[in-house]
Amino acid sequence: xxxxxxxxxxxxxxxxxxxxxxxxxxxxxxxxxxxxxxxxxxxxxxxxxxxxxxxxxxxxxxxxxxxxxxxxxxxxxxxxxxxxxxxxxxxxxxxxxxxxxxxxxxxxxxxxxxxxxxxxxxxxxxxxxxxxxxxxxxxxxxxxxxxxxxxxxxxxxxxxxxxxxxxxxxxxxxxxxxxxxxxxxxxxxxxxxxxxxxxxxxxxxxxxxxxxxxxxxxxxxxxxxxxxxxxxxxxxxxxxxxxxxxxxxxxxxxxxxxxxxxxxxxxxxxxxxxxxxxxxxxxxxxxxxxxxxxxxxxxxxxxxxxxxxxxxxxxxxxxxxxxxxxxxxxxxxxxxxxxxxxxxx
Numbered sequence: 001x002x003x004x005x006x007x008x009x010x011x012x013x014x015x016x017x018x019x020x021x022x023x024x025x026x027x028x029x030x031x032x033x034x035x036x037x038x039x040x041x042x043x044x045x046x047x048x049x050x051x052x053x054x055x056x057x058x059x060x061x062x063x064x065x066x067x068x069x070x071x072x073x074x075x076x077x078x079x080x081x082x083x084x085x086x087x088x089x090x091x092x093x094x095x096x097x098x099x100x101x102x103x104x105x106x107x108x109x110x111x112x113x114x115x116x117x118x119x120x121x122x123x124x125x126x127x128x129x130x131x132x133x134x135x136x137x138x139x140x141x142x143x144x145x146x147x148x149x150x151x152x153x154x155x156x157x158x159x160x161x162x163x164x165x166x167x168x169x170x171x172x173x174x175x176x177x178x179x180x181x182x183x184x185x186x187x188x189x190x191x192x193x194x195x196x197x198x199x200x201x202x203x204x205x206x207x208x209x210x211x212x213x214x215x216x217x218x219x220x221x222x223x224x225x226x227x228x229x230x231x232x233x234x235x236x237x238x239x240x241x242x243x244x245x246x247x248x249x250x251x252x253x254x255x256x257x258x259x260x261x262x263x264x265x266x267x268x269x270x271x272x273x274x275x276x277x278x279x280x281x282x283x284x285x286x287x288x289x290x291x292x293x294x295x296x297x298x299x300x301x302x303x304x305x306x307x308x309x310x311x312x313x314x315x316x317x318x319x320x321x322x323x324x325x326x327x328x329x330x331x332x333x334x335x336x337x338x339x340x341x342x343x344x345x
Contacts, residue, residue, distance in 0.1 A: 055120025165287025
């Protein structure tokens with residue numbers, strides 16, 4: 001892609017998210033979301049492959065449906081209340097609006113577009129879709145968290161955790177695994193949204209760090225399938241070891257970063273007398289733990305068929321970038337910073 005065009009599209013992405021984040025009016029928020037959607041579609045189709053075109057079409061149709069529902073519900077709300085303010089919502093438009101935002105995020109059972117779209121696009125665009133594109137809808141949900149329906153958040157959150165674990169078990173494509181991982185993490189965020197919005201924001205920040213580091217590692221090793229990641233040890237032993245730790249962090253195992261939000265969310269649910277819900281989401285997250293552990297096993301505990309006598313490659317063409325190292329470091333050592341992050345949030 002032309003560097004000038006790429007710069008324009010990335011700049012449009014930044015502008016769209018900024019407009020949504022700084023808006024107090026539903027129309028402005030909708031405009032920001034639309035700019036975001038229109039800016040990422042050319043990035044999805046920069047490699048003219050039928051699968052990329054199909055992914056972009058699916059993404060556009062889904063996002064257009066969600067945007068239409070958001071605009072319709074905000075119009076109904078303006079008709080009922082006489083205001084366009086984000087914080088003045090009545091029950092019925094709020095439910096429709098929450099569903100539209102959750103559809104944009106890719107929460108189950110509105111998740112069917114996410115694995116298919118992520119599978120059809122390149123890893124850099126997948127990184128943008130999994131992190132940056134989720135900022136604007138998540139901030140809108142956080143702004144309206146005091147008005148959201150509790151039953152809706154619990155049902156969609158629990159369904160997302162189950163689908164995120166169940167869907168990822170049978171996958172061999174790493175991008176689809178990351179898509180189901182994203183659905184599961186979003187489920188954890190939505191479950192606690194009504195009880196403690198600051199924990200949702202904290203979980204979201206750490207999710208962005210961990211997902212960014214995972215995608216950057218996959219981009220550096222140039223792998224999209226399990227069979228490819230299993231032979232990465234001889235090329236980049238250090239990066240493969242950190243990728244293993246990032247996977248365990250995404251799974252939420254102590255003493256890594258991903259353990260902190262899960263622990264705090266479970267403690268908050270127990271404090272709110274939702275012990276049964278806490279037990280259910282912990283049991284459901286064991287499904288996701290299975291495919292993370294399977295990936296770590298393939299990465300580190302198996303040796304590929306090796307023709308030469310040496311286990312490591314003497315001529316490595318893989319170039320590691322400082323951004324990958326920084327992202328991996330942040331994703332792995334943020335656990336001690338949890339009290340400081342929560343203080344700022």
